[in-house]
Amino acid sequence: MNKKILIVALTLFLSLLTFAQRPEGKKITISGKVIEKGSNLPLEYATIVFENSTTKQLSGGITDENGNFKFEVTAGNYNVRAEFISFKNVIIPQKVFNADTNLGTIQMEADVAQLNEIEVIAEKSTVEIKLDKRVYNVGKDMMVKGGTVSDVLDNVPSVTVDAEGTVALRGNESVKILIDGKPSGLAGINIADALKLLPADAVEKVEVITNPSARYDAEGGGGIINIVLRKGKANGVNGSIMVNAGDPETYGTSVNLNKKSDSYNLFSNFGYNYRKNPGNSMVDAEYFNSDGSTSRFIKERRTNDRLSEGYNANFGIDLNLTNSLTWTNALTFRENNGENPDNVFFYNFDASNNPTFVRNRLNDQKSDEFSIEYSSNFTKKFKKDDHKLTVDFATSQNRENEQATIYDQILGDPASLATQGTTNKNNQQRNLFQTDYVLPIGKNGRFEAGYRGSFQKNLTDFVVTPVSNFSNTLEYIENVNALYTQYGSKINKFSYFFGLRFEDSHIEVNSLSLDDYNTKKYNNLFPSATFNYEFSESSSVSLSYSKRINRPRGRFLNPVSSLSSNINIFQGNPDIDPSLTDAIDLGYLKRWKKLTFNTSAYINMTTDAFQFIRKESGLFVEGVPVILSTPINLSKEYRAGFEFNLNYTPYKWWRINGNFNAFRNETQGDYSYVDYLGNTVTQNFDNVALTWFTRISSKITLPYKIDWQTNGTYNAPQTNAQGKSLGVASMNIAFSKDFLKDKASISLNVSDVFNSRKRIMETNIPNVVSSYSEMQWRERQVMLTFTYRFNKQKNEKERQQKREDNGEGDFMGQP
Incomplete structure (x- = not known):
C-alpha cells in the first residue's frame, strides 16, 4: 500500500x-x-x-x-x-x-462618493481558489438569500450537506467546523441542527482548509471549515436590512448595523425567522427467519412537519486602544422554538405479502433552545510587520430541551392505543482560552507558537414514561490542553513550513442511570509539514502532511435520544474511541487571465475509524425484531482520491465555478458481539467503495442587469459493508435584480427544483432484514428576498x- x-x-x-x-x-x-x-x-x-x-x-x-x-x-x-x-x-x-x-x-x-453608492455586501469573486484553502465569499450569492448557514455550506466547493444536514468535506464527515476561527458554543450539542438555524446573511465568507497546519485544532480527520461572520469595514454608519418570504411557509428578517471610526468599530447583526420544513421518508423492509426464509414485510411511511421560530443577535466592538493594541468584545445569543409532528405508518404484510394490519405511531415533538456566548480578543502588534501577540477568551452556555408525546395504535382497534412520553434535556457549558505569538525571523522566516485550552461539559437527561429501559442520563466532560510551535521560510521559489502540536485529552463519558463510567486519558503529538514551489506568479505546486484526530460526541455517545420509530432505533456507544488520521495532500494551482484551476490528490489513512452497524436488539414489537443502529470503531480506513476546482469567466456577463471529487474508500475490520440468544456473531466489514460527486455553478447577467444563477449537484452511488447509497442529482436556480441606484435588490430562488434531494439507501443484514429507504429532510422551497443597503457619509x-x-x-x- x-x-x-x-x-x-x-x-x-x-x-x-x-x-x-x-x-x-x-x-x-x-x-x-x-x-x-x-x-x-x-x-x-x-x-x-x-x-x-x-x-x-x-x-x-x-x-x-x-x-x-x-x-x-x-x-x-x-x-x-x-x-x-x-x-x-x-x-x-x-x-x-x-x-x-x-x-x-x-x-x-x-471614497465618500463610492460609499454613497456602494453595496455593504460586496460582490467579490464568489470563490477564491488558493493553494492551501478555498475561500467562498457569500457576497451576492443569490442561492442562499433568506437561507441558513447549512444552505451556505451546500454551495461551497468540496463540501456536501446531506438530507439530514450532515456536513462532509471531500466526502469525509470527520470535519471540524469553526466560527470565526474557533469552536463556538452556539453550535451547541448538534452542529448540524445549529447550522440550519443560523441565518446565511450573518456570514461573510467560508474558508475550507483540507490539510491544516499545527496552529489549528487537531480535531477533524477530514479537515476544517471556518465560518467567518460579517463585520463592517467601511468608516461611518453602514448597514443592510433584509426581509424574505417563501413557500413552504417561511418568512424572516435580518439587520446588519455598523458604525466605524478611527478609534472603534461597532458591529451587530439581528435576525428573526419562522420556517416550515416539511420532510418525509420511507422504508420497505423484508424480514427473514433464521433459516433465511421470509417471515414478513413492513412498509414504513413517515412525514415530518418541522416548524421553527427563532431569534438571533450578535453585537460587539473593536477598540483601538493604541495604534498597536486592539481589544474586541462580542456577545451573541440565539433562541429557537420548534415543533415536529413525526407521523409514521407501518403497513404490515405476511410472508406471502398479504396485508395484515396497519400501525400508526405519532411522535408529537416540541423543542426550545437557547445559546449565549461571550468572546474577547486582545491583539498586540509590534513594530515589525507580522510580529504580533493575540489572546482569546470565550465562554458559552447552550440549553436544548425536547418533549414528545407518542401515540401508538393499530388502526381500527381503539383498545390498542398506547401513549408514551419522552423528554430530552441537554445542557452544555464551554470555556476556551487561547494565545498565539508570531515572530518574523530574517527576510522570509516566520516562527509561531501558542497554547489553547478547551473545557466543556454536557449533560443529557433522556426520560421515557412509562418507565423504560431506554431512559438514561449521560454526562460528557472534555478537557483538552494543547501547545504548538511551527516555523516556515522561503528560499527563492521554494517555501516550507514545519509544525508540531501536542494535545493532552481528558474525556469522561458517564451513563449515570446505568452506573457506567468511562474515563479516557490520552495525549498525542500532531506533526505537520508543507512544501511549496512557485514556477511563476501564476503557477505553483504544494505537498503537505498532517496528523488529525476525530473525537466522538453527541448522538455518537448517547445510548438513546429518540423513539420516533420503535423498531428502528439509533443507539450511541459511550465506549467508542477517537480515530486518528494521517493526511497527505499534493496540490497544483494555475491562474490564467479568465481561468483559475486548482487540482489535488489526497490520501487519508485512519485507525479506529467509525462505522455504523445494524444488529438485532433482542426486543420485539408485535413479533417484529427491534433493529439497533450504532457506531463502532473499525481497525483501518483508507481514503484516496483527487479533485479539481475551477473558476472560469468566459465573458464579463458569465461566470462559472466547478468542483469535481472522486475517491476510493477502503475499510478493513471485523466486529463481534453476543446476540440476545447468547450466540457470538462476527461481522466482516472489509469493503471497497468507489464514488464521486460534482457541483457546477453558473451565473449569467441577463438584459436589464438581471442576474441568473444555476447550481447543479450530483452525488454518485457508494457501497458500504451492509449495503449502499444510490446516486442523487439536484438543482437550484435563482434570479436577482438591483435597483434604487444599486442600493436595493430583490431575488427569487428555488431550492431543489425537482424535489430530488434525498438520501437513498439499500441495506442487507443476512438472515435478519433487507430494506430500501428514502429520506428527504426538506422538500422543494421557493424564497423571495428583498435587501436594502445604506451608508452614511462622514x-x-x-x-x-x-x-x-x-x-x-x-x-x-x-x-
Whole structure:
C-alpha cells in the first residue's frame, strides 16, 4: 500500500513539474503592506495591479489577512495601482522595476462618493481558489438569500450537506467546523441542527482548509471549515436590512448595523425567522427467519412537519486602544422554538405479502433552545510587520430541551392505543482560552507558537414514561490542553513550513442511570509539514502532511435520544474511541487571465475509524425484531482520491465555478458481539467503495442587469459493508435584480427544483432484514428576498480633507 502511495505521489509531482509554465525573463519580487488611512488597520484582499507599460499585460497579487503582499513579476516598466472596494485607488505611474522592491506601507482611504453608492455586501469573486484553502465569499450569492448557514455550506466547493444536514468535506464527515476561527458554543450539542438555524446573511465568507497546519485544532480527520461572520469595514454608519418570504411557509428578517471610526468599530447583526420544513421518508423492509426464509414485510411511511421560530443577535466592538493594541468584545445569543409532528405508518404484510394490519405511531415533538456566548480578543502588534501577540477568551452556555408525546395504535382497534412520553434535556457549558505569538525571523522566516485550552461539559437527561429501559442520563466532560510551535521560510521559489502540536485529552463519558463510567486519558503529538514551489506568479505546486484526530460526541455517545420509530432505533456507544488520521495532500494551482484551476490528490489513512452497524436488539414489537443502529470503531480506513476546482469567466456577463471529487474508500475490520440468544456473531466489514460527486455553478447577467444563477449537484452511488447509497442529482436556480441606484435588490430562488434531494439507501443484514429507504429532510422551497443597503457619509471635515488630497492616497516608504 505504501509503495503504491509513493509511486502515485511521485508520478503526480513529476507531471506537474513537466507541464508547469516556466517563467520568462528576469523575475523580481515585489512586496509591501496595505492599511486603511487613519485607523492603520490592515486591508485583507486588497489588489495590487502591475500593468506593463508596453504590452499592457497584467500581473500582481492580493493582500493577506495582515494586509501584506508578496509576488513575482518580470522586470520592466509598469503602471502600478492599489485597489480595494469602496476605497480610492493609489497609483504609481510609469516606474521601472529592475530589482526586488519593497513598496513600503500603502495607505488607502475610503471614497465618500463610492460609499454613497456602494453595496455593504460586496460582490467579490464568489470563490477564491488558493493553494492551501478555498475561500467562498457569500457576497451576492443569490442561492442562499433568506437561507441558513447549512444552505451556505451546500454551495461551497468540496463540501456536501446531506438530507439530514450532515456536513462532509471531500466526502469525509470527520470535519471540524469553526466560527470565526474557533469552536463556538452556539453550535451547541448538534452542529448540524445549529447550522440550519443560523441565518446565511450573518456570514461573510467560508474558508475550507483540507490539510491544516499545527496552529489549528487537531480535531477533524477530514479537515476544517471556518465560518467567518460579517463585520463592517467601511468608516461611518453602514448597514443592510433584509426581509424574505417563501413557500413552504417561511418568512424572516435580518439587520446588519455598523458604525466605524478611527478609534472603534461597532458591529451587530439581528435576525428573526419562522420556517416550515416539511420532510418525509420511507422504508420497505423484508424480514427473514433464521433459516433465511421470509417471515414478513413492513412498509414504513413517515412525514415530518418541522416548524421553527427563532431569534438571533450578535453585537460587539473593536477598540483601538493604541495604534498597536486592539481589544474586541462580542456577545451573541440565539433562541429557537420548534415543533415536529413525526407521523409514521407501518403497513404490515405476511410472508406471502398479504396485508395484515396497519400501525400508526405519532411522535408529537416540541423543542426550545437557547445559546449565549461571550468572546474577547486582545491583539498586540509590534513594530515589525507580522510580529504580533493575540489572546482569546470565550465562554458559552447552550440549553436544548425536547418533549414528545407518542401515540401508538393499530388502526381500527381503539383498545390498542398506547401513549408514551419522552423528554430530552441537554445542557452544555464551554470555556476556551487561547494565545498565539508570531515572530518574523530574517527576510522570509516566520516562527509561531501558542497554547489553547478547551473545557466543556454536557449533560443529557433522556426520560421515557412509562418507565423504560431506554431512559438514561449521560454526562460528557472534555478537557483538552494543547501547545504548538511551527516555523516556515522561503528560499527563492521554494517555501516550507514545519509544525508540531501536542494535545493532552481528558474525556469522561458517564451513563449515570446505568452506573457506567468511562474515563479516557490520552495525549498525542500532531506533526505537520508543507512544501511549496512557485514556477511563476501564476503557477505553483504544494505537498503537505498532517496528523488529525476525530473525537466522538453527541448522538455518537448517547445510548438513546429518540423513539420516533420503535423498531428502528439509533443507539450511541459511550465506549467508542477517537480515530486518528494521517493526511497527505499534493496540490497544483494555475491562474490564467479568465481561468483559475486548482487540482489535488489526497490520501487519508485512519485507525479506529467509525462505522455504523445494524444488529438485532433482542426486543420485539408485535413479533417484529427491534433493529439497533450504532457506531463502532473499525481497525483501518483508507481514503484516496483527487479533485479539481475551477473558476472560469468566459465573458464579463458569465461566470462559472466547478468542483469535481472522486475517491476510493477502503475499510478493513471485523466486529463481534453476543446476540440476545447468547450466540457470538462476527461481522466482516472489509469493503471497497468507489464514488464521486460534482457541483457546477453558473451565473449569467441577463438584459436589464438581471442576474441568473444555476447550481447543479450530483452525488454518485457508494457501497458500504451492509449495503449502499444510490446516486442523487439536484438543482437550484435563482434570479436577482438591483435597483434604487444599486442600493436595493430583490431575488427569487428555488431550492431543489425537482424535489430530488434525498438520501437513498439499500441495506442487507443476512438472515435478519433487507430494506430500501428514502429520506428527504426538506422538500422543494421557493424564497423571495428583498435587501436594502445604506451608508452614511462622514462628517464635512473629513470630506474636505479628502477633496484636498485630490483623491490620492499615500505610499509610505516609497523611494
